[in-house]
Amino acid sequence: MLAAMTPFPQEVYKVTKCIPRGKVTTYAAIARALKNPRAARAVGNALHKNPFVPQVPCHRVVQRDGKVGGFARGRREKIKILRHEGVKISNGKVEPAFLIIKL
DNA sequence: ACGGTGACGCTCA
DNA sequence: TTGAGCGCCACCG
Numbered sequence: 307m308l309a310a311m312t313p314f315p316q317e318v319y320k321v322t323k324c325i326p327r328g329k330v331t332t333y334a335a336i337a338r339a340l341k342n343p344r345a346a347r348a349v350g351n352a353l354h355k356n357p358f359v360p361q362v363p364c365h366r367v368v369q370r371d372g373k374v375g376g377f378a379r380g381r382r383e384k385i386k387i388l389r390h391e392g393v394k395i396s397n398g399k400v401e402p403a404f405l406i407i408k409l
Numbered sequence: 410a411c412g413g414t415g416a417c418g419c420t421c422a
Numbered sequence: 423t424t425g426a427g428c429g430c431c432a433c434c435g
Contacts, residue, residue, distance in 0.1 A: 312432080312433080314431090314432065314433095315432090315433095332417090332418095333416075333417055333418085334417070334418065337417090337431090342431080342432095344418090344429090344430050344431065345417095345430075345431045345432070346417045346418060346430080346431085347415070347416095347417045347418080347429095347430060347431055347432080348415090348417090348430080348431040348432040348433085349416090349417080349431090349432095350415070350416040350417055351414085351415055351416075351417090351431080351432065351433070352416095352432080352433090353416060354415070354416050355433090356416095364416080367416080368416095369416090369417065369418080370417075370418060370419090371418085374416095375416050375417080376415085376416030376417095377416060378416070381416090384416085411435105412434105412435100413433105413434090413435090414432105414433090414434085415431105415432100415433095417429105417430090417431100418428105418429085418430085419427105419428090419429085419430105420426105420427085420428085420429100421425105421426090421427085421428105422424105422425090422426085422427105
């Protein structure tokens with residue numbers, strides 16, 4: 307069931323859900339979309355607890371420098387999924403071309 | 410109410 | 423360029 311949660315995580319999931327397949331964005335970009343540019347860390351926290359997987363494609367969220375970042379089921383798995391979606395990853399970093407800064 | 414924690418980010422050496 | 427350090431925010435016990 308949908309547990310009552312603070313508005314912040316809800317907004318995070320809402321935005322993340324809009325990330326198209328084969329593309330990725332950053333924690334900072336999401337924070338920015340929420341008008342909370344300093345909350346990148348909190349965004350990661352919310353995604354970590356993401357109860358709507360895989361409805362909410364949290365695996366499409368990476369770090370600002372392109373590094374894949376963390377994943378509840380392991381970075382390894384996260385990379386695997388992204389590659390499966392066509393996202394090119396070299397040396398643990400996604401090609402900037404797949405990055406969506408504007409949401 | 411308070412302090413610790415975490416899927417981050419920027420600055421500086 | 424890469425790594426260490428510090429700051430930031432929201433959540434939990």
